[in-house]
Amino acid sequence: MAEDFADKISRLASKAEFVEASKQSLNALFGESATLVIINHLGGAEALQDPKAFYNGLKAIFGAGAEIIMKIILKKLETPSET
Amino acid sequence: MLHQINKYVKAQIKNKGKTLRLGDWDDQIHKALAHPIRRHVIECLQERSLSFQELLKSVAISNHGKLGFHLKALEGLVEREPSMGKYRLTDRGQLAGELIWDARFIIARSGQDLTLKPPRYARRLRLGDHAILFYDTEDDMHEITFPFLEAGLLKGEAVVYVVPENEMYSEGQEIQRYGISVDRFHKEAFTLLSAEEWYLKKGKAQAETIIANWLTLTKEKQKVGFTGLCGATEMKVFFDYAKGEELLRYEAALGRYFALNLCGLCLYDTHRLDEKQFIQLNKSHGHSIFKGIALKTI
Numbered sequence A: 001m002a003e004d005f006a007d008k009i010s011r012l013a014s015k016a017e018f019v020e021a022s023k024q025s026l027n028a029l030f031g032e033s034a035t036l037v038i039i040n041h042l043g044g045a046e047a048l049q050d051p052k053a054f055y056n057g058l059k060a061i062f063g064a065g066a067e068i069i070m071k072i073i074l075k076k077l078e079t080p081s082e083t
Numbered sequence B: 001m002l003h004q005i006n007k008y009v010k011a012q013i014k015n016k017g018k019t020l021r022l023g024d025w026d027d028q029i030h031k032a033l034a035h036p037i038r039r040h041v042i043e044c045l046q047e048r049s050l051s052f053q054e055l056l057k058s059v060a061i062s063n064h065g066k067l068g069f070h071l072k073a074l075e076g077l078v079e080r081e082p083s084m085g086k087y088r089l090t091d092r093g094q095l096a097g098e099l100i101w102d103a104r105f106i107i108a109r110s111g112q113d114l115t116l117k118p119p120r121y122a123r124r125l126r127l128g129d130h131a132i133l134f135y136d137t138e139d140d141m142h143e144i145t146f147p148f149l150e151a152g153l154l155k156g157e158a159v160v161y162v163v164p165e166n167e168m169y170s171e172g173q174e175i176q177r178y179g180i181s182v183d184r185f186h187k188e189a190f191t192l193l194s195a196e197e198w199y200l201k202k203g204k205a206q207a208e209t210i211i212a213n214w215l216t217l218t219k220e221k222q223k224v225g226f227t228g229l230c231g232a233t234e235m236k237v238f239f240d241y242a243k244g245e246e247l248l249r250y251e252a253a254l255g256r257y258f259a260l261n262l263c264g265l266c267l268y269d270t271h272r273l274d275e276k277q278f279i280q281l282n283k284s285h286g287h288s289i290f291k292g293i294a295l296k297t298i
Helices: A002-012 A015-030 A032-042 A051-062 A065-078 B002-020 B026-033 B036-047 B052-059 B064-073 B091-109 B118-123 B138-154 B165-178 B195-199 B207-224 B236-240 B244-254 B275-283
Strands: B078-080 B087-089 B130-135 B158-163 B190-194 B229-234 B262-269 B287-289 B294-296
Touching: A002 A051, A002 A065, A015 A032, A015 A065, A015 B275, A032 A051, A032 B294, A051 A065, A065 B275, B026 B036, B026 B091, B036 B052, B036 B064, B036 B078, B036 B087, B036 B091, B036 B118, B052 B064, B087 B091, B118 B130, B118 B138, B118 B287, B118 B294, B130 B138, B130 B275, B138 B158, B138 B165, B138 B229, B138 B262, B158 B165, B158 B195, B158 B207, B165 B190, B165 B195, B190 B195, B195 B207, B195 B229, B195 B236, B207 B229, B207 B244, B207 B262, B236 B244, B244 B275
Parallel strands: B130 B262, B130 B287, B158 B190, B158 B229, B229 B262
Antiparallel strands: B078 B087, B287 B294
């Protein structure tokens, strides 16, 4: 699953776009300060640089919810105009 | 970090000592909290009462004598329950636990470290809070829900656990297995309710009716003398009866926070949710709790 996700991301977007889409998705779901806590919990801004590691990190803290979050991020990358 | 915790705890004890006129017990608490094993014991006992063996396992030390030594040093903060012989925190011990947690929280806010423990977060929810728990397994759900219910009982709230009718017996057993002795409390303190009866009236799930029922039940419990109502409710009944849209309307109508003395933890099996439901349900609650993280969502 993590590999699938990383593969899709690499085909869809650049690293910078992935970082931005991830932050925006987490912000939309949990708010700005909670997003900072989550990213900090995952190991800081570097955690967003590697989609596979990011997925595994999210899985550890959100369980099955990580898959939904990933779908939301992917959707954002597929249709960037949607918020 | 330990140095920072000690520094913070010292400052807080000084302040709380002044405010609460607690006299000279701060020396005792300083001594007790000076050692990481003793702090760890207090943190473990904040979750629930534990036997000596359970404490050994939780604190992860194998030396019985060492644990005995530290338990002796915690005298006044930790005591043994007369009936079960398990160790539990005294009122002072609870305060010590709060100080440790406050210190961790302040350090976390400064971006240095935070061990987020969802069961503890759930215990700290208050009247007025509307929280959501996304769980993957029944065990995960119990691990967070039962401390929440137990904390409600200990705070003098009436507690309601709403579960599907066919799980009422097994959930009652699980609660006992976890160690909540409901007999210790007022006879009306704990109620196990059928989700079908509570949420579905004549096959309908109407937000206004359910909310009115919460209001009535809260008032009834307050009349008896409880400070408010603490409820954990398993929501799968809405999916079992294809009431997904009604569910979203109901949760949105409740709002992120309650204007009444009610604290709610809504329990959702994450596997049953689609993206839209996940997003909307998350937005309808003030606190989101997952297996490994708990967040205030505003």
